[in-house]
Amino acid sequence: MLRSSLLTLTRIGSNRLMSTAAKLTTVEVNDKTGIATLTMCRPPVNGLNLELLKDLSQSIDEIESNKSRGLILTSSNPTIFSAGLDILEMYKPDKERIRAFWTSLQDVWLALYGSSVPTAAAINGHSPAGGCLLATSCEYRVMLPKFTIGLNETQLGIVAPKWFMSSFLSVLPRRIAERALNQGRMFTTEEALQVGLIDEVANTKEEAIEKCSAFIGSFAKVNPLARALTKQQFRAADLQQLENERVQDLEKFLFFVNQPAVQKGLGLYLESLKKKAKN
Numbered sequence: 001m002l003r004s005s006l007l008t009l010t011r012i013g014s015n016r017l018m019s020t021a022a023k024l025t026t027v028e029v030n031d032k033t034g035i036a037t038l039t040m041c042r043p044p045v046n047g048l049n050l051e052l053l054k055d056l057s058q059s060i061d062e063i064e065s066n067k068s069r070g071l072i073l074t075s076s077n078p079t080i081f082s083a084g085l086d087i088l089e090m091y092k093p094d095k096e097r098i099r100a101f102w103t104s105l106q107d108v109w110l111a112l113y114g115s116s117v118p119t120a121a122a123i124n125g126h127s128p129a130g131g132c133l134l135a136t137s138c139e140y141r142v143m144l145p146k147f148t149i150g151l152n153e154t155q156l157g158i159v160a161p162k163w164f165m166s167s168f169l170s171v172l173p174r175r176i177a178e179r180a181l182n183q184g185r186m187f188t189t190e191e192a193l194q195v196g197l198i199d200e201v202a203n204t205k206e207e208a209i210e211k212c213s214a215f216i217g218s219f220a221k222v223n224p225l226a227r228a229l230t231k232q233q234f235r236a237a238d239l240q241q242l243e244n245e246r247v248q249d250l251e252k253f254l255f256f257v258n259q260p261a262v263q264k265g266l267g268l269y270l271e272s273l274k275k276k277a278k279n
């Protein structure tokens with residue numbers, strides 16, 4: 001069940017905490033429900049860099065293979081679910097590292113969107129771009145009030161690839177998804193609930209996790225294999241499309257991100273974030 005020799009198993013109440021010393025994710029399995037909570041813990045904003053993506057992949061694999069009854073994705077940061085892709089991976093990138101970075105992002109999406117176990121996101125903070133991609137790859141979303149979620153790529157002068165759109169479209173009606181993506185719109189919790197981008201609102205992270213657990217519990221009397229195969233049939237075309245086009249998708253990304261205008265835009269955006277952080 002545990003695949004790394006570095007892995008430690010600790011017991012907290014009725015939960016088993018599985019994590020490695022230097023990992024950027026933790027996996028905690030509730031002994032009563034059998035549901036695994038996968039927590040992202042990369043300060044300051046859970047920016048998805050190569051290391052966090054690799055740890056996410058490993059944790060999802062771990063949950064798939066340890067017979068958990070479901071997966072709840074959340075964050076250790078009290079105000080940020082994930083700030084999306086770490087822009088430092090894309091700005092003035094190292095040639096080899098950026099290839100590994102994008103390939104790892106593809107791996108995470110394929111594993112999470114195609115996961116055989118029921119998945120839910122307890123969105124306990126802001127969730128722009130890649131953060132929204134992770135949340136919409138899950139089957140159910142519960143979000144805390146006064147945060148924002150959405151695919152804001154066009155606001156940064158970049159383009160969400162097709163598979164980002166697939167996740168978005170699996171949740172939102174096409175007309176709303178298309179307009180929001182073109183605008184790079186970030187939705188408040190209330191707006192997200194209204195359009196169906198999230199399923200429920202919770203006042204605390206604990207409540208969000210409870211609601212996610214209740215969603216996963218709703219499959220208790222359904223045959224797990226029948227449920228998993230049904231989910232996978234719904235998602236097969238999206239998953240197959242990326243599987244078939246992985247190499248071309250990587251090359252497209254590299255070409256696009258290395259354009260001088262895109263580099264300039266990313267540099268200005270990073271500067272604006274840093275300026276905002278100082279004030």
Ligand SMILES: CCCCC/C=C\C/C=C\CC/C=C/CC(=O)SCCNC(=O)CCNC(=O)[C@H](O)C(C)(C)COP(=O)(O)OP(=O)(O)OC[C@H]1O[C@@H](n2cnc3c(N)ncnc32)[C@H](O)[C@@H]1OP(=O)(O)O
Nearest residue numbers: 047083084085086087126128129130158159253273274277
């Ligand atoms: C037809 C052709 C098709 C071709 C398609 C092919 C390829 C497509 C090419 C590219 C697609 C790439 C897809 C990218 C998706 C992404 O995820 S891009 C990332 C988008 N993320 C954002 O815009 C979020 C930016 N951050 C924020 O809005 C805020 O930080 C926050 C998350 C709301 C948190 O706010 P808060 O006030 O709490 O924190 P600060 O803003 O003060 O930030 C603290 C600290 O963190 C740094 N930081 C924040 N976000 C990022 C980030 N995403 N990457 C890197 N660093 C980040 C910020 O700069 C501060 O740093 P410090 O000053 O050093 O402390």
